[in-house]
Amino acid sequence: EAMGLPLIKKVTEGKPEEELKDLETAIAQAVKGFKIEGVVTGAVESAYQSKRIQTICNRLNISCFSPLWKKNQKALLEELVAQGFKVIISGVFAYPLDGSWLGKEIDNELIERLSLLGKKFGLSVSGEGGEIETTVLDAPLFKKKIEILDSAVETKGNSGVFIIKRARLAPK
Template identity: 35%
Template sequence: MNATVLFTGGKDSVYALHKAAEAGYRIVVLSSIIPLYRYSMLYHQPYFNILQAQSQSLGIPLETIGVSEGEMEIDALRMLLTRVRDRYGVKVVVSGAIASNYQRKRFEQVVGELGLELYTPLWGRNPYKYLGELLENGIRFIIMSITSMGIPLEILGREIEAEDVERLIKLARKYGFDPSFEGGDAETIVVDSPLFKYRLLIAGEKKILSEYEGYYEPSAVRLVKKPTSTSQHRPLSFQQGSPV
């Protein structure tokens, strides 16, 4: 059955893509909504050039739509899903939601209106085991933003390792943030996974806003051939662009 993933390029949407593929869905297109403002209640804020690189690495086409204000978030989702339904024959929408009823209910509403099915393979994951599960399944990611006290700013822009996960779990118990980052305490970008044909190398710099808030601002992303890859494509570079 043809499916699309609500794709941010972060750990949850990439892992949901993997679980959907394992379940037998044909992922025919990635669907990305790009808020043109900070602190969206419904969506993460992906980087268009990184989405392009991930689409290339996965070998799956990317469809995007920008949204300029919060009041238009649901309309943007409806427009994008209508497009991929009609253009790619999509029947199922895959979401990486783990515990957010706010997000899930709104996705269910729009998906139902369009006669589609919502699939949430990550729903109900244990937040204290989730990051470790990602690493065990080959999902490699870096931290792009932090907005919660207790998450060390030094890990911005750095690929997360097993020892980082152990540390984050301890800090989550102390400070009370969600160690799966489901509530937006931190946002991530996946740089490699078993389905990626290329690994992403991201250049950028840290921007520290306060003692508990900062982000990693990417300037460029490059795709490099993985050691085990048999692909003959040349590595590609993607500069910042605009959503369509």
């Protein structure tokens, strides 16, 4: 909605093969309803994720484009910051990350910290291995930005999620 484009929502239980069927159903709905000709992924390093989406696209006879594939992860994050993206960490799932990272905006200082942890602990700087999840609150192509009005943090050990309870679209 922030981009001024239609949004298709599909709930999934998160079971590996079921979520794939759910994703295919949602993409098929977009193909039929909006006449899309392809999918652009944000895959950087995960052959597992890339292959799964490519397989769906092949079955639906649409293109799959992964412009970030094998790019330097630190450089990609730095480019997002330089281009004016506002991205927060909304999930942490690997040691030594913990709840203190949740809700933090990705900036150059945070990228440097992630890079150092990546070198020391083998983490993917961009979270490609599932170490972190992110939420985009603003981007150059957004017509409106997302403002968080109410949120909560839930943690268990070193894992945690930043839950957006209420948000609104706001003028830029």
